Amino acid sequence: MPTVLDLANLPDADVVALAQQGREPAYRELLRRYERPVFSLIFRMVRDRETAEDLAQETFIKVLNHIDRYRPEFKLSSWLFKIANNVAIDHLRRRTVDTISIDGSPHAATRAEIEATSFDVESRGESALEEVESRELGSAIERAIARLRPEYRSCIMLRHVEGRSYEEIAAMLDLPLGTVKTYIHRARKELREALEHLRT
Amino acid sequence: MERHLLPSEIDLLLDGDVGFGTSPLKTHVRKCPSCRAEVEDARATVKALEHLPHLAPSPLFAERVLSRVSIFVPWHVAVLDTLRGFVPSTRRGRIAFGVAGGSLAAVMSVLVLWIAMRFDAVLFAAGILADRVRLAILDAAGTLLAGALGDSAYTIVRTSGLFGLAVLTLALIAAALLAASLLRTVAVHRRR
Numbered sequence: 001m002p003t004v005l006d007l008a009n010l011p012d013a014d015v016v017a018l019a020q021q022g023r024e025p026a027y028r029e030l031l032r033r034y035e036r037p038v039f040s041l042i043f044r045m046v047r048d049r050e051t052a053e054d055l056a057q058e059t060f061i062k063v064l065n066h067i068d069r070y071r072p073e074f075k076l077s078s079w080l081f082k083i084a085n086n087v088a089i090d091h092l093r094r095r096t097v098d099t100i101s102i103d104g105s106p107h108a109a110t111r112a113e114i115e116a117t118s119f120d121v122e123s124r125g126e127s128a129l130e131e132v133e134s135r136e137l138g139s140a141i142e143r144a145i146a147r148l149r150p151e152y153r154s155c156i157m158l159r160h161v162e163g164r165s166y167e168e169i170a171a172m173l174d175l176p177l178g179t180v181k182t183y184i185h186r187a188r189k190e191l192r193e194a195l196e197h198l199r200t
Numbered sequence: 201m202e203r204h205l206l207p208s209e210i211d212l213l214l215d216g217d218v219g220f221g222t223s224p225l226k227t228h229v230r231k232c233p234s235c236r237a238e239v240e241d242a243r244a245t246v247k248a249l250e251h252l253p254h255l256a257p258s259p260l261f262a263e264r265v266l267s268r269v270s271i272f273v274p275w276h277v278a279v280l281d282t283l284r285g286f287v288p289s290t291r292r293g294r295i296a297f298g299v300a301g302g303s304l305a306a307v308m309s310v311l312v313l314w315i316a317m318r319f320d321a322v323l324f325a326a327g328i329l330a331d332r333v334r335l336a337i338l339d340a341a342g343t344l345l346a347g348a349l350g351d352s353a354y355t356i357v358r359t360s361g362l363f364g365l366a367v368l369t370l371a372l373i374a375a376a377l378l379a380a381s382l383l384r385t386v387a388v389h390r391r392r
Contacts, residue, residue, distance in 0.1 A: 022273030024266070031262040036254035043255050053257050057265050064269040141248045160249035166215075185211050192245045 008032075012076040019067050027064055034077065035060070038084045041157055045088035047146055055091055059084045081162065082172040085154045092150050144194035152187035159184050205235045210242050 007015060007029040015033075018026035038059055043052035062083050070076065145153055154173060158164045166184070170177045205213075209225050229236050273281075288294050315322050345368075346354040357364040 020274075021277045022271050024271055027266060027269065027271060028262060031265060035257055035261055039257040039261070040253075040255045053261060056257060057261070057268070060265045061268050064265070068272070141245075141252065156249065157252075160246055161252050161254075163250075181211070185207060188211070188214070188242060188245060189207070191249070192241060195245055195248070 013072045016067060016070050016072070016076055019064070020070070027067075030064070030076070031060060034080055037077070037162060038080055040161065041081060041084050041154070042088045044142070044145055044157055044161075045085075045150060045153055046091055051091065055087045056084065058087050062087075075168075077162075078164075078168060078172050081158060081164075082174075085158075085173055088154070089150060140195055140198055141191070144191050147194065148187055148190055152183050152190070155180055155183040156187035156191070204232065205229070205238065210235075210239055213239055214242055214246055 007018070007025055010018075010029075012030075012033070015026050015029050019030060035056070039052060039056040042055045042059070043049065046052050046055065059080065063080055070079065145156070148156065151173075155169055158169045158172065159166070164172070166177055166180050169175075169184075170180045173180070175183075205225060205228065212222055213225055213229070229239050286297075288297050342354060342358070345357065357368050360367075
């Protein structure tokens with residue numbers, strides 16, 4: 001059994017093979033690799049931290065409890081994102097949700113609630129000015145993403161945040177390739193329009 | 201190319217497509233300030249998207265997930281793990297374990313070969329051993345029976361052969377069932 005350090009260097013398929021042998025560190029490694037991408041995708045879909053955590057949890061439980069069914073010819077990440085998208089879309093169909101900004105939920109009344117609902121953004125070593133600028137743009141783009149239709153939202157995030165190809169997105173979301181291209185095109189257009197005021 | 205770029209053509213450039221299709225588009229963008237501004241505008245949006253950070257769930261997220269995941273260990277992995285448990289962790293220990301295991305395997309192989317070469321003698325010895333074991337069991341059973349039911353009952357059972365043994369066995373089972381039933385009745389009465 002490889003050590004935790006070795007696990008970090010293994011490709012997904014090998015880590016999954018170890019998980020299929022019932023190795024708990026392999027389960028932890030898969031969670032470590034994908035908790036942020038999956039949570040981010042869901043959070044940007046549902047715009048509520050608590051709900052996003054519950055849905056991300058549901059996604060991982062579904063995947064890890066059926067890890068024996070995983071076939072190595074497919075990407076694990078595609079399987080995860082497919083389930084994450086499905087649980088998020090199902091949730092959105094069940095209820096209407098409000099949008100929140102990067103600075104926390106609009107329903108947050110106290111400082112503690114604002115902190116609890118605000119994003120935990122990793123620092124990328126920017127200067128103070130760059131940080132303010134990117135925070136402003138980040139906030140604006142987060143708001144613009146929130147205004148997109150959920151189908152556009154998942155497509156645009158998989159394309160540009162997760163760097164997936166059109167074909168992968170089509171397979172993940174069970175959509176025709178043409179539809180994915182249309183959604184991404186429309187999402188880009190809407191985002192450009194929403195961010196226009198920042199460039200003028 | 202005399203016209204401005206179509207939205208789908210801007211998408212091609214944004215996706216970084218290469219080849220003959222995009223080359224005239226790139227040439228046009230270099231010449232046309234309006235299309236260049238359009239493409240740059242679109243690129244800025246895509247760049248902003250690509251710089252969006254991954255957000256972190258709460259620190260206990262992984263623990264919460266794992267508490268609800270049933271980790272299944274296949275039987276062959278469990279067996280291998282158990283066997284691995286016997287193998288020493290140090291190099292010296294592993295060598296000693298290997299030498300001991302190898303010696304044992306060699307001795308067993310020699311023994312099996314020896315038995316195979318003297319199979320008739322082995323059968324004869326096994327027959328004697330089986331007889332002795334059977335006699336020992338009968339003696340023990342006889343002593344037990346004589347102690348429990350008396351010498352006369354033992355003599356009757358012994359003289360009547362298999363039939364007597366069967367009758368005795370049935371009588372014992374019936375007695376056990378009767379005793380169990382009586383105990384149950386007493387217990388029920390006490391509970392009331």
